[in-house]
Structure formats: C-alpha cells, structure tokens
Amino acid sequence: MTKSPSSQTLEQVIACPGCDLLVGRQHLNPGEKLYCPRCNEVLLAPKKNSIERSLALSLTGLLLFPYAMFLPIMTLDTMGLKNSGSIFDGVISTMATKHVFVGIILALTSIFFPLIKLALLFLVSLNLKLKRHPKTLPLMMRSYIHLDEWGMLEVFMIGVLVTIIKIHHMAHIRYDAGFFCFVGLMLVALCSSAMLDEDNYWHLIEEGKRR
Amino acid sequence: MNNPNDLPTGRRQGLLLCHDCHKLVPAAESTGTCPRCGAALHLRKPNSINRTWALVVTAAILSFPANFLPIMRVDFLGTADLSTIMDGIIYFFKEGSYGIGAVILTASILVPCFKIIGMTLILLSIHFRWQSWLRHKALLFRIIEFIGRWSMLDIFVIALLQVLVHFQNLTTIAAAPAAPYFAGVVLATMFAAITFDPRLLWEA
Numbered sequence: 001m002t003k004s005p006s007s008q009t010l011e012q013v014i015a016c017p018g019c020d021l022l023v024g025r026q027h028l029n030p031g032e033k034l035y036c037p038r039c040n041e042v043l044l045a046p047k048k049n050s051i052e053r054s055l056a057l058s059l060t061g062l063l064l065f066p067y068a069m070f071l072p073i074m075t076l077d078t079m080g081l082k083n084s085g086s087i088f089d090g091v092i093s094t095m096a097t098k099h100v101f102v103g104i105i106l107a108l109t110s111i112f113f114p115l116i117k118l119a120l121l122f123l124v125s126l127n128l129k130l131k132r133h134p135k136t137l138p139l140m141m142r143s144y145i146h147l148d149e150w151g152m153l154e155v156f157m158i159g160v161l162v163t164i165i166k167i168h169h170m171a172h173i174r175y176d177a178g179f180f181c182f183v184g185l186m187l188v189a190l191c192s193s194a195m196l197d198e199d200n201y202w203h204l205i206e207e208g209k210r211r
Numbered sequence: 212m213n214n215p216n217d218l219p220t221g222r223r224q225g226l227l228l229c230h231d232c233h234k235l236v237p238a239a240e241s242t243g244t245c246p247r248c249g250a251a252l253h254l255r256k257p258n259s260i261n262r263t264w265a266l267v268v269t270a271a272i273l274s275f276p277a278n279f280l281p282i283m284r285v286d287f288l289g290t291a292d293l294s295t296i297m298d299g300i301i302y303f304f305k306e307g308s309y310g311i312g313a314v315i316l317t318a319s320i321l322v323p324c325f326k327i328i329g330m331t332l333i334l335l336s337i338h339f340r341w342q343s344w345l346r347h348k349a350l351l352f353r354i355i356e357f358i359g360r361w362s363m364l365d366i367f368v369i370a371l372l373q374v375l376v377h378f379q380n381l382t383t384i385a386a387a388p389a390a391p392y393f394a395g396v397v398l399a400t401m402f403a404a405i406t407f408d409p410r411l412l413w414e415a
Binding site for chain 1: 218308311318361364372373
C-alpha cells in the first residue's frame with residue numbers, strides 16, 4: 001500500500017463504483033458524461049441548473065400528488081352499471097383482502113416511497129438553493145438515494161395502460177381527472193430523478209458542512 | 212490493459228469508496244463512517260456473495276408457486292375463473308393482442324428468469340474465477356439492476372382491475388394465491404442486485 005494521498009489529491013480522483021478503477025476527475029459540461037474506461041459505468045453526468053430544476057419538478061410533483069392518488073382515474077360503464085376508482089382505492093382494496101403482504105408492497109411502491117422521494121428531493125434542493133445546511137441534510141440525501149428504485153410510478157403507469165387494454169372491449173371507459181394528474185405526476189417524478197446531479201449535490205453538502 | 216494487476220484501483224491504493232455518496236476515504240484514516248454522509252464504510256459490501264446467493268436461491272424457489280398457482284380470480288355471474296400468469300398471456304395472444312401479450316410476457320416471465328439466470332451466472336463466474344467477458348458481465352449486472360422493478364407490473368394491473376372491474380354481483384376480480392409469491396420474487400431479485408458488489412467481478 002502506498003502512502004495515503006492528501007485529501008486534495010483525493011478530490012481529483014474518482015473510484016468507479018462498478019469496478020474500483022481509479023479515474024482522474026475531469027471537467028465536463030452539462031449533458032456530457034464520463035464513463036469508466038474499464039467497465040463502462042457512468043461516473044459523472046453533470047446536469048444544467050440541477051438544483052433549480054429538481055426543486056421546481058419536485059414541488060410540482062408534491063402539488064399533483066394528492067390529485068393523482070385520490071381522484072378517480074377512470075369510470076367504466078357496462079350495461080348501465082358504472083364504476084370508478086383511484087390509485088389509492090386500488091391499494092386499499094388489495095390491503096383489505098387477505099393479501100395484506102401484496103397490499104403493503106403496493107402501498108409502499110406506489111404511494112409512500114414516491115411521496116417520500118419527492119419530499120426529500122424538495123427539501124434537499126431547497127436547502128441547497130438557500131445555502132442552508134441543517135444537520136439532517138446528508139441523511140435526507142442518503143435516504144433519497146436508497147429509495148430511488150423503490151418508487152415505481154413508471155411501472156404503475158404501464159400497469160394502467162395494460163389495464164386499459166384488458167378492459168376496453170368489455171366496458172366503455174371514461175378517463176377522469178385523476179388519470180391526467182397521474183400521468184403528470186409520473187412524468188414529473190421521472191424528470192426530477194433525471195435532473196438530479198448527485199455528484200454536485202454531495203459536493204455542495206460537503207462544502208456546507210465545512211463552513 | 213494487458214496486466215490487470217498494474218491498474219490503479221481503490222483497493223490497491225488503500226482507499227474506501229462510500230457506497231452512498233461515493234466519497235473516497237483513505238482506509239488508514241477511516242473511523243468506520245463516511246465523513247461526508249455518515250454511511251458505514253466498507254471496502255466491499257459486507258457478505259456480498261453469500262447474501263446475493265441466498266436471495267437468488269430464494270427468488271428461484273418462489274418462482275415456482277408464483278408461476279404455477281393462479282394469480283388472478285375473476286368471478287363472473289357466480290362462477291369463479293382462476294388464471295395463472297401464463298393463462299393471461301395466452302389469452303392476449305389468442306385475442307390477437309400480440310403487443311400487450313409480449314409486454315406482459317417480458318415483464319412477468321422473461322425479466323424474472325433473466326434476473327435469476329443472470330445473477331447465477333455472475334456469481335458462478337466469481338466462484339470459478341472466470342475472467343473472460345468481464346465488460347459484458349458488468350453490463351449484464353447493470354441491466355439486471357435497471358430492469359428489477361419492472362416485473363411488479365402484473366401486481367399493479369391486478370390491483371387496478373380489482374377496483375375498476377367491480378360490478379356488484381356481475382363481475383368481480385381479485386388477487387389469487389400466487390400474488391404474494393410473485394411479489395416475493397420481485398423483492399428477492401431487487402435485494403439481490405442491491406447486496407451484490409459488482410467490484411468483486413473484477414477481483415475474482
């Protein structure tokens with residue numbers, strides 16, 4: 001083992017999380033990506049105005065959230081019988097059957113985690129924007145990263161589409177406000193994750209800690 | 212690239228990489244937690260191989276009840292009709308909806324199989340120190356990580372059908388016994404991808 005390098009040299013180096021290769025940090029313009037030369041993992045992907053965009057998108061998501069979850073997404077009409085339901089109803093009715101385990105997973109992946117993710121991203125971005133550094137900031141950012149893949153709104157969206165195709169010839173479908181709110185929420189949540197520049201966020205969190 | 216032992220890596224330089232915030236910390240100065248984000252620092256994810264094996268085997272075992280038990284129950288005018296995942300897919304193909312049939316076939320059957328077989332291949336390759344095709348195996352792992360969540364699709368569809376197709380005594384739809392096993396397969400494979408440390412591939 002060589003002598004441990006100073007912290008300043010360490011900031012000029014990235015270790016690839018995919019293969020542990022040490023790669024020199026490069027200055028990239030927003031939109032460019034740095035790939036690991038050995039395993040092709042994305043090492044850096046700076047985004048333009050990451051904080052402002054994540055802030056705006058997560059706020060939009062939070063505002064859309066109750067409408068997307070509680071408003072009925074569609075009304076089915078067959079032989080004079082009408083029925084409608086929201087995303088929330090879908091989760092609750094599964095919880096109410098004997099499949100509680102499935103209900104809990106549904107509640108977590110389609111309601112709870114997406115909401116927590118938006119809220120965490122909003123709080124972290126807001127604090128960074130206002131240059132405030134509460135002690136819980138690193139914990140919030142870490143929680144966001146860990147929850148990232150557990151919010152499954154996009155998967156649910158495809159589920160809605162499959163459902164429509166399954167039932168469109170057994171009943172007349174009327175799309176309600178909840179459907180459009182849900183599509184909006186899904187897109188906003190997707191974009192907010194895509195706009196997040198993790199490396200920059202961590203860099204700013206560290207700078208704030210030093211001050 | 213000829214001699215992999217000459218390449219500078221975190222391990223050879225005595226550097227720990229934080230799993231959460233990707234900060235580099237010299238092992239000699241480490242206090243066990245990351246100075247930037249507070250996550251526990253490890254050279255490699257702890258017990259990565261054993262945990263991943265356990266989860267992959269769990270997923271493989273749960274696949275059997277998930278695929279052979281009925282996953283959805285349709286009650287139409289008092290008669291119950293139970294269908295497995297495969298029945299649902301065959302139904303779409305018979306109806307001529309090939310596109311949607313292909314989507315469900317991919318999400319519910321091909322993706323879980325791909326994840327289990329892919330992770331087994333990666334784990335075996337570490338166990339037997341197969342050092343060829345490393346870049347491809349790294350790519351395989353990234354694909355497995357990415358597609359993990361998409362197999363939840365069928366569960367979401369059933370939850371929605373259950374609420375929307377509910378016309379008094381005419382027609383009702385409910386989840387059937389395979390649903391929790393199916394969700395279990397998805398969870399186990401997702402956790403397997405989380406516990407696995409891809410850097411071990413390069414050190415086998």
